[in-house]
Amino acid sequence: MNQTTPLRHPIPDQLVELIAQRFRVLGEPMRIKLLDRLREGPATVGELVEATAASQQNVSKHLRVLLEAGIVSRAREGNFARYAIADEAVFRLCEEVCGGLRAQFAELKALIEEGTAR
Amino acid sequence: MNQTTPLRHPIPDQLVELIAQRFRVLGEPMRIKLLDRLREGPATVGELVEATAASQQNVSKHLRVLLEAGIVSRAREGNFARYAIADEAVFRLCEEVCGGLRAQFAELKALIEEGTAR
DNA sequence: CAATAACACAACCATTTAGTTGTATAGATG
DNA sequence: CATCTATACAACTAAATGGTTGTGTTATTG
Numbered sequence: 001m002n003q004t005t006p007l008r009h010p011i012p013d014q015l016v017e018l019i020a021q022r023f024r025v026l027g028e029p030m031r032i033k034l035l036d037r038l039r040e041g042p043a044t045v046g047e048l049v050e051a052t053a054a055s056q057q058n059v060s061k062h063l064r065v066l067l068e069a070g071i072v073s074r075a076r077e078g079n080f081a082r083y084a085i086a087d088e089a090v091f092r093l094c095e096e097v098c099g100g101l102r103a104q105f106a107e108l109k110a111l112i113e114e115g116t117a118r
Numbered sequence: 119m120n121q122t123t124p125l126r127h128p129i130p131d132q133l134v135e136l137i138a139q140r141f142r143v144l145g146e147p148m149r150i151k152l153l154d155r156l157r158e159g160p161a162t163v164g165e166l167v168e169a170t171a172a173s174q175q176n177v178s179k180h181l182r183v184l185l186e187a188g189i190v191s192r193a194r195e196g197n198f199a200r201y202a203i204a205d206e207a208v209f210r211l212c213e214e215v216c217g218g219l220r221a222q223f224a225e226l227k228a229l230i231e232e233g234t235a236r
Numbered sequence: 237c238a239a240t241a242a243c244a245c246a247a248c249c250a251t252t253t254a255g256t257t258g259t260a261t262a263g264a265t266g
Numbered sequence: 267c268a269t270c271t272a273t274a275c276a277a278c279t280a281a282a283t284g285g286t287t288g289t290g291t292t293a294t295t296g
Binding site for chain 2: 253254255256257258262263264
């Protein structure tokens with residue numbers, strides 16, 4: 001499980017749409033922050049509000065997006081709603097992105113140092 | 119190389135921004151299509167226009183976004199501009215996303231079959 | 237049952253952005 | 267040098283989306 005299988009080519013339009021949609025869900029700083037907090041473990045909306053320093057309504061809205069994308073899960077507990085990561089794969093995605101960022105910065109750094117060294 | 123290293127927690131705001139930005143670049147069907155075509159190998163703008171059935175200006179615009187993100191590279195050849203994948207990691211990202219999608223669909227399918235079986 | 241607490245939903249506004257139209261630039265070609 | 271071809275750039279429009287404000291809903295509590 002969790003191994004990636006190669007993509008057919010060309011990727012069918014519907015799948016292209018789904019892929020882009022998933023990326024778009026993650027293309028929002030607030031949602032990344034929420035996921036980052038949920039990495040610690042499940043949390044209620046109030047806890048997430050505190051962690052992100054955003055309004056309750058805003059947090060609720062972004063959680064809905066993440067929920068509909070199947071990235072988080074919701075469980076009602078009395079008056080509270082406890083959200084949790086439903087798809088651990090998102091963290092592999094983030095790490096992969098960070099790896100790419102690191103590589104790019106390393107390249108830039110090398111260029112700058114080469115440029116200033118003489 | 120290319121191994122992902124674990125993310126610190128909490129992820130600093132600036133990094134959150136960068137991560138989201140990278141995802142946002144990929145959160146666009148046309149750009150996914152362009153990358154999918156470039157998976158075959160480098161291509162000129164004209165070839166990409168043909169592959170995506172979009173306007174030259176639109177393709178050019180999206181290529182610019184991909185270029186600025188460092189995901190593709192550009193090389194002028196006479197009158198032509200040849201674009202190529204600069205960061206192969208994007209395909210691992212796409213495959214990871216597809217893996218997640220497959221898992222979700224499998225779950226849905228199981229739910230539906232359980233629901234209709236009786 | 238009234239009041240409160242936690243969360244969700246809806247309407248609105250401002251910003252962003254994808255796509256188009258029109259035009260500019262740069263290199264090839266006669 | 268004039269022209270054509272390939273590409274990039276700029277301005278505009280329409281649609282999508284993030285954030286706020288206001289309100290609804292559900293469950294707890296006195």
